[in-house]
Amino acid sequence: MKKKIKLTVWMITISLLIAAVLFVLQQHSFSMTEQKIEIDTPQGQLTGTLVLPESYSGTVGLVVFVHGDGPVNDTYDDGYKPLWEKLASAGYASLSLNKPGIGGSSGNWLEQSMEDRAQETIYAINWAKALPMIDAQAIGLWGASQAGWVIPKIVKKVPDLAFSILVSPAIQWISQGQYNTRQEMILEGFSEKEIKKREDYNAQILLLLKEQASYESYLRIAQSDDLISKEKWGFFSKNYQSDASEDLKNFTTPVHLVLGGQDINVDVEETERIYREKIPKNLLSVFYLPDADHSMLSKKNASSPLRTYLTAVFFPRHIVVEQYLDDLVHFVSQF
Known part of the structure; x- marks a missing residue:
């Protein structure tokens, strides 16, 4: 009797798994x-x-x-x-x-x-x-x-x-980054003092970008728990002045x-x-x-x-x- 119950449970489980897979496949079948x-x-x-x-x-x-x-x-x-x-x-x-x-x-x-x-x-x-x-x-x-x-x-x-x-x-790239940083930190429960500290740090990075500083110069002030890669530094350097206003x-x-x-x-x-x-x-x-x-x-x-x-x-x-x-x-x- 116990074997029959176990077999029935296995059959139901397998059937449910097959049905779930078929359902997912159907949901990811698009008319195009x-x-x-x-x-x-x-x-x-x-x-x-x-x-x-x-x-x-x-x-x-x-x-x-x-x-x-x-x-x-x-x-x-x-x-x-x-x-x-x-x-x-x-x-x-x-x-x-x-x-x-x-x-x-x-x-x-x-x-x-x-x-x-x-x-x-x-x-x-x-x-x-x-x-x-x-x-x-x-x-x-x-x-x-x-x-x-x-x-x-x-x-x-x-x-x-x-x-x-x-x-x-x-x-505008700069103002968008500033807005995003503040809103994310507010959502995560950071204090105004912590937010201001982060904004001051970001202002230092922005100053380096404006001075066309090298990646090595950035590393000298960078926080070890939030490092930007060299490739990303190059990307930021090329694009941080982006502003759609006139375009x-x-x-x-x-x-x-x-x-x-x-x-x-x-x-x-x-x-x-x-x-x-x-x-x-x-x-x-x-x-x-x-x-x-x-x-x-x-x-x-x-x-x-x-x-x-x-x-x-x-x-x-x-x-x-x-x-x-x-x-x-x-x-x-x-x-």
């Missing part, structure tokens, strides 16, 4: 066609993914993705796929690259300036314009965070892009700004104010999500790494605030 691509450029080869609707006739529009900070691969570790699927449902293709040094792309993303990032995206746009299934008059950009310094440089050189979507973009005037086609009320990385009130000042009213639309953080995660997901992980595994289409995906589909459907 993905193609790995390679683009040759003067700086080397760029690799990435081109996503097409499962069925279409004639040509389709295209959204070219411009990543935020960090060693990002073409799928953002599959985080882009729910958005790609939504765009495909609206008749749009998506194109996303691996950053240099990631996923077979040549180079090192830490050696890039914002101008370099803009140029590599322009190579991708020109490559896509030659594809027979892409409508060259319906190519737009999507970019998050650091892309806010890249996209305005792209549109200056490629003014015929149909639209630009900017999610959680900052305005925002480059836009001549529609701009859709998406901001989250729970964003502690970027001062969204400052971002919205300056976008409204610099971009003509008839070109700018703003969508504000009170419950979303910098990455468009809901407050519940953002506050729990475990919840975020489980949602990404079992319900990937619900990892971001639902209205975010619907809003982007509504926006691109106008073109």
Whole structure:
């Protein structure tokens, strides 16, 4: 009798495990066609993914993705796929690259300036314009965070892009870093005295950057528990003066700004104010999500790494605030 009970328990357990695996596989099956691509450029080869609707006739529009900070691969570790699927449902293709040094792309993303990032995206746009299934008059950009310094440089050189979507973009590198440091420390419960001490230390680092100091000079004042790598120091040196304020005037086609009320990385009130000042009213639309953080995660997901992980595994289409995906589909459907 006991053996039968044990066997039954094992059979139920195995059945549940198989059902869970099949469920996860089904949740990660997206209604779109993905193609790995390679683009040759003067700086080397760029690799990435081109996503097409499962069925279409004639040509389709295209959204070219411009990543935020960090060693990002073409799928953002599959985080882009729910958005790609939504765009495909609206008749749009998506194109996303691996950053240099990631996923077979040549180079090192830490050696890039914002101008370099803009140029590599322009190579991708020109490559896509030659594809027979892409409508060259319906190519737009999507970019998050650091892309806010890249996209305005792209549109200056490629003014015929149909639209630009900017999610959680900052305005000025230095002030954004200061805002993020303070907000993170407040959230983690640091005292005002501790925050001020950190700000004073960061001010020393900023002074070194302004003096074009060597990495060795930085190491002489660096805190051992928070060391910046030599590569990252070079990246900061190239880009710490980034400021989108004047470049925002480059836009001549529609701009859709998406901001989250729970964003502690970027001062969204400052971002919205300056976008409204610099971009003509008839070109700018703003969508504000009170419950979303910098990455468009809901407050519940953002506050729990475990919840975020489980949602990404079992319900990937619900990892971001639902209205975010619907809003982007509504926006691109106008073109």
